[in-house]
Amino acid sequence: MDYEAVIGLEIHAQLLTASKLFCGCSTRFGDPPNHNTCPICLGMPGVLPVLNRKAVEFALRMAVALHCRTNPFCRFARKNYFYPDLPKGYQISQYELPLAEGGYIDIEVDQTKKRIGITRVHLEEDAGKLLHEGLTESDSKSYIDFNRCGIPLIEIVSEPEIRTSEEAYEYLTQLKTILQYLEICSGNMEEGSLRCDANISIRPAGSSEFMTKTELKNMNTFRGVQRALDYEIKRQAEVVEKGGAIERETRLWDASQQVTIPMRGKEEEHDYRYFPEPDLVPLVTDESWVEEVAHTLPELPTAKRDRFIREYEIPKYDAEILTQSSPLADYYEQCVGYCHNSKAASNWIMVEILRKLKEDNIDIEQCPLSPRALAELISLIDKGTISGKIAKEVFEDMYQSQRSASEIVQEKGLVQITDQEEIRRVVSQVVESNPKQLEQYRRGQTRVFGFFMGQVMKATQGKANPQLVNKILKEILDSS
């Protein structure tokens, strides 16, 4: 039987505030354990949390970007459960009346557009971090670092409208790009600043029923999410085919084995006894606040992509790559601003710059080559000063030495030879010293033309203008 999957994703994104959600402790990543804690985030008796205004603003940005309707009156709730990473015994989250509800993201898989609904976006605090390995007594103890306790998170819950692992991957990619464009989350899944859990069930294709679902956790990369979903679809289908029943359970993705395994140990009671947080007053996000946020929202990835296609007349493929991150898009726009050759700029950035950045494992912000420097190189090709081939060599040098393109071209004497007489002289020499190939050419083996081209370029160290060489070579060969 054919099955289709019903997938809903739950994403937690750490907000890039300097201080925690309800106290002034730092949110810095990588500090020594338990350095950024205070009576409030440790849940000491008698303390009072006070809401970080910036966290609300960041969450509102996401709500607006996802086309959600914000609840003008919302409140916080306590989610009660025991776990060693939660010193208060409850997490301050939102339950009824979350910050925002009912939005969507448009994704595209195999050239087909699809709209994925967003159920809700709400604010909550993060829990501490547990370490089970690598410390002195790790064989018998678990270690807790409370630095992460109280760092602001937004939880973004999708409708169960995702049908394939590819759609899930696209949805995640879009969401991450939006978070980064809004400058509210680093989007770094390995560092845990973006986390994704999935709910998944299968049903006969075309059915509209909802079957028993499993919850998948512990995916640390976008591809991990995709693979975990693929595995789980297959596993559930096999269970059903054998006449078995899917158990409602939480399963963990094991990346090293590429399987999902049931979470061992006592299954936690899912009875959180939510109730309104008495220590925090309601949050009122009136229309003027939401409008102010909407006004200051930057251009979002999809809009930017469409504008690039329109304004710079580059292919959709190029526009998609260039708008993957907002700093990369800025780099491109600046470069075009200087060189006025939008397609060349796109090619150089997509091929050479991105390759270099990948080799050096750095972001565009750390690129040693400024957009202006790259633009100068492109202009030198456009003016015919250097050939495209030589430009590659100049590029490598520029990237290493951070010297300007014209400086390198001058110093290394790389200026393209466009003097027809000089080229004619070299071509004649090459043709004369290769009588065997000339004979072949005369007999109609025009393939040797490439050989002569190569020899001429070699003799001029690649500096001869290829179009001129082509033309003159043809003349000389055909008249020899």
Place this chain on the structure above:
Amino acid sequence: MAITIKEVEYIARLANLEFSPEEKERFTHQLSQIIDYMGQLQQLDTEGVEPTSHIIPVSNVFREDRVRPSLPREESIKNAPDKGEGFVKVPKFLET
């Protein structure tokens, strides 16, 4: 409405508490009384009254996003019965 001993045990488990059989018996009785009283409250006519979670008419109390000094680590983990290497230690439990 009567509370059963099973419900008391369930609530105790959620609250991470252990009770003796006598205590369970006592709480069964006491919790039933509380629930009964709630039942009385339920009979009140609250038609047209907004559900209230906060009785003072205050909203939007914020702090600015500024870092303030945290507790020195010795202080913050002082109460933990077991600690080492800057961490709080608990008996080993694993997610997998």
